[in-house]
Amino acid sequence: MVYTLAQSIPAQSLNQVAPFLFFGFAALTVVSAWAIVLSQNIVRMAIYLLFTLCGVAGLFFLMNAEFLAAIQLIVYAGGTLILIVFGVMLTSKDPFQKLVSPIWEQFLGCGIGLALLFLLVLAMANSVIVPHESLGTAPEHGVRAIGKALLSEYIVPFEVSAVLLLVVMIGAAYMARRRA
């Protein structure tokens, strides 16, 4: 299945290097995701999360979805920084404190993870993976297409998320206000 995915990567541009890059980025993503679960130090977890997100961005780059990759890096990988700051400043008094979850939380996490994995495998088994050659290259103006889609077809979710962000901003300003 993984090899089929690797086959679906743009063949015209990088036909020999792409599979290696795909396996590299995929390994980075999976191994770091595994390491997030196994790690006990909150800052290390955040760094592994950063590597996972960078690996996913690399996969996006390989699929010619450059804009998506850049946004992935800006929004998620850049945002992990805040996670580190919160992780350091809000959770631990000892700088290298270990986080150990109780046993029932570990079982709960395993259960939820397995359920999601089952769902994913089910979806992948039922989907048809199209080789990239038949799709052609990404359109020249992918950004323009995304912008048009956001402001026409998906205007309602777009505006709703904008209002949500506005609410969050007002809430943050309210909480951080100077008390008289």
Add this chain to the structure above:
Amino acid sequence: MSAQFYTSVITCLIMINVFLGAVSYLILLERKIASWVQNRLGPNRTGPMGLFQPLADGLKFLLKEDYDPLGVDKGLFRLAPVLALVPALIGWAILPLGGYMTWGDSQVLVAGAPINIGVIYILAVGSLAVYGIVLGGYASNNKYTFLGGLRATAQMISYEIPLGLCVLIIILMHGTARADYLVELQANGVWNVFYQPILAMLFFICSLAECNRAPFDLAECEQELVGGFHTEYSSMKLALFFLGEYFHLITSAGILVLLFFGGWDLPFIKEPIIGETAGIGWVLIKMGAFMGKIAVVLALVMVIRWTLPRLRFDQLMKLAWQSLIPLAILMLLETGVIVYLDFGYGWLTVCNVATAALVYFILPYLPSGPAINRKIELTGSRFSPPTEVAAN
């Protein structure tokens, strides 16, 4: 494999070496400029005019003991210099250094990666650049380094916003984010700096802050934080931090040149019509033009470092959130209106002048609220005893 792929690989291989050499000599240039500003001689013992000083420095970095202090988080401590260097190393990949070239029967762009998103990639990579500093500060397990890392975080998060707005305005003006198209549009018209002078200044200030350069180098503020985030680092790890800093500087200067100063374009000297003649000679000339412009910007940055005092942290935040971001949003609004109404770009210059007039001549005379950072009365300190104690 296309001709573009080979061109990219060759460009990367050459430019990495050129930039690595340039970085070591930038450090010498920085010391020379510092001595010039401070009326000293500067390094002049190693070789003629101190020209071999970078070699001596490099050798010293290599031969020093690579030491991990007790109590550091070893993995992250070793990872941090790498994370400081890598984003800076891959950032310049989109700079269209040498313009177009004819290779066989196809036209190729002499650049690391001619990708469609172009300048957005810069923002993406730039958002990763701070991790090295934050991790170095955290993993050293030292309060001073940690404070340096946290300062860097707040600074990056704040200055990324006006930086992104500047890039957004340029994309809005030209309708493309590809670096080579941006340069071509400026080469066939007028450099962006004449349309958007205020924006160029905003971008320059923000990239200084993003590079952690003076007057924004609070992360390594010597008077308060010893050496800042790299206090505990020694040997090659420290050298990697320096490499990352200077590489970042080169990349930022390159992006400034790309967005506002016409990239490879030389004023009044135009390439002959593209045909058989677009060969390696013109590529070298264009590369020289690009590098020369970058060198001028770098020299300006260095003079600024030894001229301006460092900002205080609250001044830093105030500058970003109360000045740069509102100004950038105002410019975005003006540019959007002019682009939508399809006026000539000359009106952008008029708008810039009007904005400058507004900022300099009208805003200072408007009534403003009380100062945010007013002095808080300290009661209970040595110099002002609390009132009840005084009553006793």
